[in-house]
Amino acid sequence: MSEKWLRSSRSGSVGNCVEVARCADVTLIRDSKQPHGARLRVSPERWRGFLDLVGSDHWHHS
Known part of the structure; x- marks a missing residue:
């Protein structure tokens, strides 16, 4: 399976983020610091x- 990994444009250039690959029947999630x-x-x-x-708004508290 050849995945195309994406990360949020809000993650910046630090490299500490979660990456996601969408496949036909599954969504894959990995740590960008450990791609393998x-x-x-x-x-x-x-x-x-x-x-x-x-x-x-579930996570927003006043």
């Missing part, structure tokens, strides 16, 4: 749910 290390595999639905949760 362990990877998390989640369904596209779980990844979308995570992004929705992070983008929601």
Whole structure:
């Protein structure tokens, strides 16, 4: 499987970030500092749910 790894444009040039590769039936997640290390595999639905949760007001406290 040939993955195209992406990182957020907000991660800057430090290199300490999470990278994501979207495949047909799975989303892969890895640590940019260890590109050949362990990877998390989640369904596209779980990844979308995570992004929705992070983008929601759920984590914002007044």
